[in-house]
């Protein structure tokens with residue numbers, strides 16, 4: 370058996386960001402339009418008026434201050450309220466592939482590797498731009514990588530499930546290395562007209578290069594152990610599959626986008642994740658004192674604070690448990706990898722950290738890593 374290590378990481382960040390104030394101004398203008406258009410029904414009591422959103426609520430409930438998106442104008446147009454992402458021709462690169470390639474090139478450059486050093490590409494994301502051919506195969510072709518590629522989806526946990534998949538293939542010797550990319554266009558599956566969730570998501574792409582650990586001569590993170598778990602729940606759900614019953618179903622059905630029962634998620638996922646991490650660390654003999662960093666899924670600041678405190682047995686300081694959600698919002702599978710990519714270089718040889726993602730399924734994945742010079 371071989372062992373596996375993370376040798377490079379990269380983050381593609383879209384050009385445009387939307388502050389809470391900009392987002393709330395657009396939402397409130399949309400709500401005013403809606404209420405004016407439906408004044409008679411609202412007056413008659415057959416329809417509820419749409420209430421305004423507020424930046425103060427968003428920060429207090431989530432810790433999110435802004436988000437990056439591929440298209441700002443479409444999202445902020447009160448009469449449109451969804452991104453304008455024109456359909457691309459079949460001979461053009463898909464959006465997800467383009468974003469992932471950008472992040473992948475950064476990860477390969479950090480590791481000092483080129484295409485012929487990579488044997489596989491895994492595109493691990495919450496939503497895929499098309500059913501087939503796999504986005505991963507397109508990324509493989511754009512990067513001129515030999516070998517194979519495939520897509521996988523475990524919602525917000527896709528990155529850690531992708532890491533374990535790549536690491537296990539490296540350990541058994543079927544491949545020497547893999548890129549695990551997480552391109553997330555969350556703006557396209559978010560209902561920007563729904564006050565309860567319009568602030569939650571942003572767009573981004575991340576990449577990790579994972580290689581056989583033997584004879585590495587550049588700084589890297591040994592993958593000491595991975596652990597995954599799932600438990601069925603309907604509390605985070607998107608019914609946008611391939612079956613259609615009527616032609617205009619897409620127009621009519623709110624459930625074809627992200628839906629959640631946020632309160633229940635909060636209550637049910639927290640104990641699941643805290644226990645998962647504690648058991649994983651215990652089984653691997655990693656004590657809280659030995660843990661230098663937690664790179665957590667980035668959905669909600671209060672949730673992360675709670676998990677950090679449970680795991681360490683005290684309030685972690687900001688450097689021990691870095692959050693990026695204030696700038697990026699929830700970027701689904703990419704969140705923990707953005708945190709890892711931006712806040713890992715300062716760790717010293719022998720330091721341990723844990724990457725943990727969680728979300729729909731429910732699903733939770735943890736990866737214990739050790740810094741090596």
Ligand code: COA
Nearest residue numbers: 421422423426430431525564565631632634635668669728
């Ligand atoms: N602006 C102002 N008020 C708002 C609002 C907004 N944008 N959205 C909701 N509210 C109101 C609600 O109507 C509700 O009012 P009420 O008490 O009069 O009924 C109140 O604020 C509380 O709403 P609620 O939805 O219960 O808020 P919350 O404190 O649970 O926070 C989440 C909402 C989504 C931020 C929080 O539940 C969460 O983060 N959950 C976990 C999400 C998660 O991890 N999901 C995984 C996705 S991958």
